[in-house]
Amino acid sequence: MPRISTSALRKAYAVDALLPRLLPPCRDLRAAQNELRWLREHADHVADARRAQGDTVSKSALLRDLVKQRASGKPLQYLLGTEFFGDLEIRCRPGVLIPRQDTAASVQHLARLVRKAQNLPSELRVLDLCTGTGCIPLLFHHELYAARADVELRALGIDISGKALQLAGHNHSRLRGDKTLADKGSIHYMQADVLANPFADATRGRGRIAVSTALRHARLPHIWDILISNPPYISPSGYWKTTTRSVRGFEPKLALVPPPTAGNSGIAQGDRFYPPILDIASEVEAKIVLLEVADLGQALRVARAAQALRMFDGIEIWREQPNEPDSPSSEVAGFRVLGEGNARSVICWRGTGAAWLGKSERAPAYEDVAFPDVSHRARFRTGPVSVVHQGEALRPYWVKHLNEEQKAVKHNVWRDMETNAARERGHSGAPEKQELDTTVAHAEVLPKVPKKRGL
Amino acid sequence: MALPPLLRRLPMLARSTRSFATSALLLSKPLPPRRVILDSEIIEKFLHGSGPGGQKINKTSSAVQLKHLPTGIVVKYQDTRSRSLNRKRARQILGEKIEELELGENARTRVKAREKSKKKGSADKKKRRKYRALAEGKEGVEAEEDVEDGVGEGSEPAAVEVETGQSKVQDWKSEG
Numbered sequence: 001m002p003r004i005s006t007s008a009l010r011k012a013y014a015v016d017a018l019l020p021r022l023l024p025p026c027r028d029l030r031a032a033q034n035e036l037r038w039l040r041e042h043a044d045h046v047a048d049a050r051r052a053q054g055d056t057v058s059k060s061a062l063l064r065d066l067v068k069q070r071a072s073g074k075p076l077q078y079l080l081g082t083e084f085f086g087d088l089e090i091r092c093r094p095g096v097l098i099p100r101q102d103t104a105a106s107v108q109h110l111a112r113l114v115r116k117a118q119n120l121p122s123e124l125r126v127l128d129l130c131t132g133t134g135c136i137p138l139l140f141h142h143e144l145y146a147a148r149a150d151v152e153l154r155a156l157g158i159d160i161s162g163k164a165l166q167l168a169g170h171n172h173s174r175l176r177g178d179k180t181l182a183d184k185g186s187i188h189y190m191q192a193d194v195l196a197n198p199f200a201d202a203t204r205g206r207g208r209i210a211v212s213t214a215l216r217h218a219r220l221p222h223i224w225d226i227l228i229s230n231p232p233y234i235s236p237s238g239y240w241k242t243t244t245r246s247v248r249g250f251e252p253k254l255a256l257v258p259p260p261t262a263g264n265s266g267i268a269q270g271d272r273f274y275p276p277i278l279d280i281a282s283e284v285e286a287k288i289v290l291l292e293v294a295d296l297g298q299a300l301r302v303a304r305a306a307q308a309l310r311m312f313d314g315i316e317i318w319r320e321q322p323n324e325p326d327s328p329s330s331e332v333a334g335f336r337v338l339g340e341g342n343a344r345s346v347i348c349w350r351g352t353g354a355a356w357l358g359k360s361e362r363a364p365a366y367e368d369v370a371f372p373d374v375s376h377r378a379r380f381r382t383g384p385v386s387v388v389h390q391g392e393a394l395r396p397y398w399v400k401h402l403n404e405e406q407k408a409v410k411h412n413v414w415r416d417m418e419t420n421a422a423r424e425r426g427h428s429g430a431p432e433k434q435e436l437d438t439t440v441a442h443a444e445v446l447p448k449v450p451k452k453r454g455l
Numbered sequence: 456m457a458l459p460p461l462l463r464r465l466p467m468l469a470r471s472t473r474s475f476a477t478s479a480l481l482l483s484k485p486l487p488p489r490r491v492i493l494d495s496e497i498i499e500k501f502l503h504g505s506g507p508g509g510q511k512i513n514k515t516s517s518a519v520q521l522k523h524l525p526t527g528i529v530v531k532y533q534d535t536r537s538r539s540l541n542r543k544r545a546r547q548i549l550g551e552k553i554e555e556l557e558l559g560e561n562a563r564t565r566v567k568a569r570e571k572s573k574k575k576g577s578a579d580k581k582k583r584r585k586y587r588a589l590a591e592g593k594e595g596v597e598a599e600e601d602v603e604d605g606v607g608e609g610s611e612p613a614a615v616e617v618e619t620g621q622s623k624v625q626d627w628k629s630e631g
Contacts, residue, residue: 026515030533031515031516034515034516034533034534035515038536075513075515076515077513077515080536083536084517084536084537084538084539084540086539087537087539089537097510098513100508100509100510100513100514101501101514101517101538102508102509103509104538230510232510233509233510234510234511238511242507242511243507243510243511243512244511244512244513246513247510247511247512247513251513255510256510292509293509294507294509294510294511295507320501320508321501341508342507342508342509344508344509
């Protein structure tokens with residue numbers, strides 16, 4: 001990174017004596033001026049609050065301290081304690097990733113598409129994996145209820161970090177308290193590990209409870225309509241080369257780089273979260289899946305992996321600004337890419353999800369081919385959607401509706417993943433067998449479901 | 456100027472109903488309606504430079520730049536940390552600029568500025584008058600003290616009237 005020129009420093013000093021210190025983290029005089037103004041407002045606010053309690057604080061000393069911390073690279077959001085995520089002011093604390101504006105743009109766009117849909121179920125369920133500050137369920141809630149009142153939203157944020165969950169709960173109660181969030185719907189947060197294998201022995205690793213297991217323990221539904229996730233997606237080399245100093249030095253690595261596994265390094269490690277998330281998406285029968293990615297390369301890798309599962313009716317890539325009314329769309333490697341800027345998220349949909357996104361024109365062509373004998377998929381087609389969740393009590397969550405052919409495809413794609421997991425456990429093949437057994441055991445239950453509902 | 460029937464009735468409505476916000480009614484001329492900017496007329500850009508985004512950097516700038524295609528006016532706004540607030544404010548400013556271009560002296564901002572300068576002008580006039588009167592009053596008081604020796608108590612108004620220039624003070628008093 002180039003050194004700040006002396007003339008720029010002098011120019012900054014002429015404006016304010018504290019400004020030169022802010023130039024290195026901001027790189028730009030105008031940005032530094034803005035940050036100094038925000039820091040000053042914050043210092044005034046804090047000093048007033050402390051004086052009201054009888055403390056004696058000097059505003060200038062407080063400001064100087066804040067500027068010093070900022071100059072060391074500490075993110076402004078940690079210093080001020082909040083960050084704006086869409087219309088919401090979300091509280092941030094060290095140890096939890098600061099919400100990014102790109103994420104807000106994708107989530108906002110998705111929520112605005114979904115809230116326009118005619119055939120939403122009476123209870124819309126949104127699952128957010130790796131929720132961090134809990135910002136995604138909160139923003140989705142805010143955007144949905146800004147235009148709809150007839151839908152009951154049930155949102156669940158899942159994270160592995162207890163610190164994050166505590167902050168998410170705090171954010172939720174704070175926004176409910178000041179009436180920013182409508183007094184409707186429900187938002188909950190729960191601890192679980194997205195990477196944990198649901199078939200592994202849960203007692204072996206501490207705090208390694210798989211998402212499906214956690215859902216079952218908490219007696220939460222195992223069918224979710226929309227799955228959103230902003231998982232750690234930076235590869236170890238990308239972490240050292242492409243992240244900025246303030247991210248590396250102050251934000252939790254847990255939220256940025258997936259944990260390493262044997263034989264899984266470089267790019268593959270950066271992509272490590274997507275296969276298990278797509279597996280969870282198929283388990284919870286998500287109709288829409290929104291996954292944040294780092295760049296176009298990763299977007300294409302994730303899109304191809306999702307395509308190989310043969311589970312979705314459509315896959316699209318959204319750039320940083322997908323919400324432009326006439327945003328340019330292009331085609332890259334067979335996937336439609338929407339919006340402007342860097343590629344930021346991959347969106348997949350199936351069944352009624354297409355109609356919720358306003359993409360009903362595409363006929364679910366492969367459904368009849370790939371799922372000839374699975375009649376319960378009929379409920380994903382058109383018709384009154386309020387019946388969508390009725391059958392779930394009859395069907396255990398682990399019953400996979402994939403036929404053998406698909407299973408082969410899936411295991412080809414995630415072979416690495418499976419072998420690594422097996423290597424970790426020390427015995428191979430066992431979980432697959434278990435999975436097949438359960439499918440057989442509950443096979444007779446399946447065909448009855450649609451008949452009972454009279455579809 | 457021919458107003459649409461609904462607008463013509465507005466002053467009556469304002470008179471018949473109790474209004475708590477009086478500032479709008481004090482304007483001598485009604486403001487023109489706000490300019491509506493269609494989304495198709497503008498290009499909106501969020502300036503964040505090139506390079507990686509997402510989790511890799513945490514931006515503090517949420518600058519918004521609007522370009523109005525028919526007129527070519529560009530507005531950049533980055534004063535708040537919230538992008539949605541910046542967008543809102545940028546649209547307001549753009550609307551005002553377009554209006555100034557289209558309506559000239561009749562634009563909202565110009566009308567308001569004129570009203571403000573008029574008010575300031577009259578306030579200045581008042582202020583000048585007050586200080587002049589005070590200055591003269593001081594002289595008057597000194598003069599009064601001289602007079603008071605001669606005239607009995609309780610005849611102050613008369614004493615005031617006696618002095619030349621005191622009528623101005625009275626004007627000011629009755630006004631205030």
